[in-house]
Amino acid sequence: MFAHISTLAFVSLCFLAPSIQAAQFGTTVPMSKKGTATYYVPVEFDGVAGNHLMVDTGSDYVTINKATLDLLKERGKVDYVKQVGGTMANGMDIIVPIYRIAKLNIGCCCILHDVEAAVFEGTERQILGLSALRKVAPFALSVDPAHLILSDCKPHSPELAKN
Template sequence: MQVVQFGTTVPMSKKGTATYYVPVEFDGVAKNELMVDTGSDYVTINEATLELLKERGKLDYVKQVGGMMADGTDVIVPIYRIANLNIGCCCIIHDVEAAVFKGTERQILGLSALKKVAPFALSVDPAHLILSDCKARSLDLAKN
């Protein structure tokens, strides 16, 4: 399959000041809007999404990592691998690592996914995320 550089455009919605969100589906079971954050190393999911994916057997535990929050607090967070992540309607990314932070509701589309569709670009007028190396949704994935 040939992939196209900058071949997929996903509309973003603006919420608040300079925060943009895109629709994302986690392995066919959890539909969400994630904040686009190029400063985040990982996709970040909340505990509710984690539990839903666990119930359906759609993720694997990988490791724990330590880090520092913006407020200076040290944290240890678990990292899980999600087999398939669909950005927008038609950009499938495989084996995406996601961090789970306790007590947070905001979910983030970070570099663990975005680097798989690099090069990528953000346009703010109109608000779009422009991706490369996307795979189209297969019939098998659409059935799950």
């Protein structure tokens, strides 16, 4: 949603850095394709399952809708951080609240903690943006087969599930 040239440069560097070893890419998450060029991955927000987020390297933040925020608030798994201004893909300027999600699980096997998310009212499309993807960099996208390939993931374990 918030596209910045520096963000795109960061993603490019992740793919081109000569010191990246294949072993760093330890977690593969299948993506589902919807439409012409949009890919989605399953994501669980601290016990709130059934979410499929669009992978968007042009978005600075994970974005969630008000319904997901309300569920996380009920469980005490989200904290307000700040408001930020940005420019939407259509050129419209907007101010949105940012919340910190305690735990996010990408696919089955990639636990992230303290992920910042922008909240948009009235949207069904939630986005897996760079506030999460930076935590698993370097990362790669494969379109055939459609996979998101991540580094530095914390696997799901019984000890993590209790937190």
